[in-house]
Amino acid sequence: MPVTVTTATLPGAAPCAVVDDYARLFLDQVPLLDVRAPVEFLAGAFAQAVNIPLLDDAQREQIGTCYQQQGQDAAIALGNTLATPEIRAQRLNAWKAFVQAHPQGVLYCFRGGLRSRITQSWLREQGIDYPRVEGGYKAMRRYLVDTLASLAGSLPLWLVSGRTGSGKTDLLWQLPHYLDLEGLAMHRGSTFGYRVAPQPAQISFENAIAIDLLKHAHHQGQTPLVLEDESRLIGRLSLPLPLQNAMKEAPLLVLEASLEDREDRILRDYIVRQREDYQGAYGDAAGARFADYVLHNLARIRTRLGGERHQQLHRQWEAALLQLESTGNPDAFRPGIRRLLVEYYDPMYDWQLSRKAGEILCRGDAATILAWVARQRS
Numbered sequence: 001m002p003v004t005v006t007t008a009t010l011p012g013a014a015p016c017a018v019v020d021d022y023a024r025l026f027l028d029q030v031p032l033l034d035v036r037a038p039v040e041f042l043a044g045a046f047a048q049a050v051n052i053p054l055l056d057d058a059q060r061e062q063i064g065t066c067y068q069q070q071g072q073d074a075a076i077a078l079g080n081t082l083a084t085p086e087i088r089a090q091r092l093n094a095w096k097a098f099v100q101a102h103p104q105g106v107l108y109c110f111r112g113g114l115r116s117r118i119t120q121s122w123l124r125e126q127g128i129d130y131p132r133v134e135g136g137y138k139a140m141r142r143y144l145v146d147t148l149a150s151l152a153g154s155l156p157l158w159l160v161s162g163r164t165g166s167g168k169t170d171l172l173w174q175l176p177h178y179l180d181l182e183g184l185a186m187h188r189g190s191t192f193g194y195r196v197a198p199q200p201a202q203i204s205f206e207n208a209i210a211i212d213l214l215k216h217a218h219h220q221g222q223t224p225l226v227l228e229d230e231s232r233l234i235g236r237l238s239l240p241l242p243l244q245n246a247m248k249e250a251p252l253l254v255l256e257a258s259l260e261d262r263e264d265r266i267l268r269d270y271i272v273r274q275r276e277d278y279q280g281a282y283g284d285a286a287g288a289r290f291a292d293y294v295l296h297n298l299a300r301i302r303t304r305l306g307g308e309r310h311q312q313l314h315r316q317w318e319a320a321l322l323q324l325e326s327t328g329n330p331d332a333f334r335p336g337i338r339r340l341l342v343e344y345y346d347p348m349y350d351w352q353l354s355r356k357a358g359e360i361l362c363r364g365d366a367a368t369i370l371a372w373v374a375r376q377r378s
Contacts, residue, residue: 017120017131019106022143025133026211027218031105033098033130035119036137040110044141044203047211052094054115055079076114092122099123099130112136141203144210151213152242156222158361159247160369161229161353162255164190164345165262168228171255171366175373177216178226184208187235189228190345192270192297194235196277205237226253226373229356252356253372254363259341266337271330291321305344313339 019025025032032049034041037060041051055063059082067075098105107130109115116132123130133140160168169188172178185205187193200208216225229252232239239247257265271294278286278293294317302310313336320332362372 017129018134019131020134020139022133022140023147023214023218025106025140026144026214031098031102032133033095033102033105033107033119034137035095035107035109035115040137042201044137044201044207046140046204046207050098052091052098054091054109054119055082072114079118088122092126095119095123095130096126096128099128106131106133108133108136108140110137112139141207144207144214147214148206148210148240149242151210151217152240152246155213155217155246156224157246157250158224158226159229159250159252159358160226160255161252161356162257163262163349164341165266166255166257167261167265167366168255170265171369172226172228174366174370175226176377177220177223179209179212179216181209181227181230181239182234184212185234185237187237188269189230189234191301192294194293194297195274196281199235199237202237206240209240209243224376249357251359251361253369254353254360255369256363256365259338262341263334263338266341267330267333271324271333275324275330287321287325291318294321301344309339309343 024030026046029048032046034045034049034051035054036051037053037055037057038051039057039060041049041053045051053060059079062082063075063079066078095107107116107119109119109132112133112135116136120130120132135142160172162168169180169182172180182189182193184200186195186197186199188195199205213225216223227247227250229247230239232244274293275286275290278290282289295314298310298313298317305313316336317333320330320336323332324330362369364372
């Protein structure tokens with residue numbers, strides 16, 4: 001379904017195409033041309049947006065100061081001075097390339113005001129009519145905040161719970177309707193869960209959750225949405241409060257796995273695959289950086305482990321890291337992984353599960369839970 005486009009006439013200008021169907025922008029994943037400054041984009045954005053700014057960060061700051069001190073006319077005059085022919089040509093070439101690649105897209109600035117209208121005007125001078133979003137980023141963000149608050153409290157949720165390493169994410173990916181919070185957060189959800197790629201901004205994380213909730217509600221209605229049973233924080237990102245509150249009461253699917261399987265999975269995901277990711281990102285420096293990652297995260301739980309146990313694990317894993325780098329064999333990590341599971345993670349999980357308010361709908365291995373879910377849908 002195409003996005004509805006209307007027109008608005010600005011004083012002394014030709015009619016401008018305007019879009020205000022925010023739901024349709026996200027449901028259809030309409031390509032978004034974000035002309036805000038890079039610092040604004042990094043603070044919060046949408047997955048389908050590309051940042052090609054009208055103003056860079058320094059120019060935005062200069063014009064903002066001028067606007068506050070001397071008013072809009074002076075700010076526009078300064079903007080025209082800063083927009084040298086070379087800069088204007090660079091911006092236009094980048095915008096035209098985006099438009100050519102995404103003819104059904106729309107553009108926006110922060111409030112849908114001056115910057116997006118200038119962008120539209122420059123494009124129109126090149127014979128391109130490209131719609132802008134009414135209210136800009138601020139209006140779309142407000143829409144998603146309200147959507148998240150509404151849907152988090154009204155959609156039925158099921159939580160996949162289970163001890164560390166039981167394969168909750170692997171199970172989640174096999175279900176028909178799920179929300180992968182750790183995937184959106186770019187984090188595996190534990191002390192050692194940080195990935196090579198950085199986590200998104202908090203606002204971008206919230207936007208992504210709201211968009212996924214919107215899509216589920218639109219396409220699946222009241223079909224239960226399955227999430228992992230996460231704590232309040234995933235890495236440095238906080239789950240939105242409405243979702244936290246809904247998850248506290250949600251029923252549980254408790255995934256069980258043997259200690260051997262859990263050990264294998266932890267070794268695979270947190271050591272072997274993580275080391276491969278470091279190799280891809282850092283090349284010759286990967287070994288040293290990966291060692292810092294492992295030992296630094298172990299140090300983060302030193303207080304809970306106790307000094308003596310931490311020292312023992314630290315020595316074991318220093319030796320395991322040397323063996324991994326010299327032979328490629330990760331098995332020396334196994335004793336430490338097992339000890340952390342049995343002595344640290346399992347007691348903590350068992351205590352947390354005992355405090356859950358939600359009903360346990362199903363308990364068993366992955367095949368048992370998948371079969372149970374399939375029966376509920378039939």
